[in-house]
Amino acid sequence: MKTETFYTIDMPYCEQLEVRRTVFSGGNGPRVAVLSGIHGDELEGLYLCHCLAAWLEKMLQSNPQGLLGTVELYPALNTLGLDTLTRSLPVYDTDLNRAFPGYSNGPLPKRLAAAIMAALEGADLVVDIHASNIYLREIPQVRINQEFENILLPIARNMNLNLIWLHCAATVLETTVAHSLNSCNVPCLVVEMGVGMRITPEYCEQLLAGLLNIWKKMGVLAPDLSIPDISHHPYIADDxxxxxxxxxxxxxxxxxxxxxxxxxxxxxxxxxxxxxxxxxxxxxxxxxxxxxxxxxxxxxxxxxxxxxxxxxxxxxxx
Ligand SMILES: [Zn+2]
Missing domain, CATH: 2.40.50.100 (RNA polymerase II/Efflux pump adaptor protein, barrel-sandwich hybrid domain)
Structure with missing residues (x-):
């Protein structure tokens, strides 16, 4: 396991803003990523990243050959928002998930979005974890744009979630990280679960089992590896x-x-x-x-x- 900084910018006074990821590298198998904290008031994904890191560390101690690919964890994309209990990107008051795909010589939200896109280039599967907001509680679900249904639906069915919600193309926001990645042929699923500013451990454990199941099917994890059982099969909703x-x-x-x-x-x-x-x-x-x-x-x-x-x-x- 190693921690990497993939984006740095000087702050106006003297500190530096650093955005980091944790990387578990095995062999040359597929590369997967988990994103969270793009909204600074959503914490479920941060705990999921902790649980995944703990599971992988423990697994690798007893089974060093268990990881065949690469797992990247991005627990806090909006670091300033998380540190200041703010949903948007502070100072700019911008929703970071409306700044994609971004560009590298723009204002901070656009630069950060571009850096995230560059960091994820070539990934075989990305899952972007959201935790609703402070107003609404959600069951573990994945939301899919029907434009990308053929690729994403078979993956979502095996993620141990309770619901898959298919959105028609007209209702989808094109400036999200998920839409931008899917448009670049990097498959990205959006998970919503729990509620803002809180952690729901049982939901995180449910999704952890689902991600391990998918990663094993993809060949990120060794085929003989023991992983938690899948117990949920999703309903499919649409508009x-x-x-x-x-x-x-x-x-x-x-x-x-x-x-x-x-x-x-x-x-x-x-x-x-x-x-x-x-x-x-x-x-x-x-x-x-x-x-x-x-x-x-x-x-x-x-x-x-x-x-x-x-x-x-x-x-x-x-
Ligand atoms: Zn969110």
Whole structure:
């Protein structure tokens, strides 16, 4: 294992900004990468990188031939954001995941994006880990642009996730790292799981098993290596069977349903109440028989705030 700095820039006073990766090198097999922390308030991927590093270190002690390729971990792409509890890139107030593919002589967000693209050139598989935001909790899922479905869907099916959400091309942002890499023929999957500013260890362990499974199938890991079992098989959602539930009033959300449960049409997910008096201002109910895969985490809501996403059970592909 070695730690490398792949991008450096002088800070205005005297420090240096360094962006690092941890590299595990085996033989000449495939090269894979895990990205996280592109949003400074999302921490699930940082813990996943720790778990992966711990698993690989331990495995290599007892089985030095177990790694046939290269694994690169990029735990903190937006280092300034992570160090200052900021989602965007501080000073520029820019979403780093809207700066790709970037260019090397532009302002900092564009330079950093270009450096990340250059660092990942030629990789055989990249997984970009996100943790929603502080407002919504997500089950472990992968989101795929239908433009790249043929390449990415077979990989995603084996990643031990609960859901694959296929987005039509028109709703996809082209300035993300994933879209930019896929456009350069570097396969990149986007994982969303958990909630911002928190860690959900069981989700990280679930995805760790999925990544090891994929890497073993690709030949990054030796075929006889023992890895954790895969126990989850994803539903496949698309824009036709995902229902968005928005708040009918402003107020304080008190959930009554558990995340990732089956719902009946009309079933109560929670109420929006007043903090000023005893009033129940509105209710949040499921519009369909379905599965609750996104649930509001942050209690205070405005009228129109996203409260939940429900995937209709009818027509769901497995
Ligand atoms: Zn994110």
């Amino acid at each position: 036709s069977n995902v229902h968005y539930l928005n708040a009918q009033t402003s107020g304080m959300f008190i959930p009554t349903a558990s995340h990732w449960t089956n719902l009946s049409q009309g079933e109560l997910l929670g109420t929006i109440v007043s903090s000023f008096n005893c009033a129940v201002l509105s209710e949040v109910r499921s519009p369909v028989d379905g599965i609750l895969f996104t649930l509001r985490e942050y209690p205070l809501v405005y009228e129109g705030s996203l409260m939940a996403r429900v995937m209709a059970r009818r027509g769901v592909r497995l």
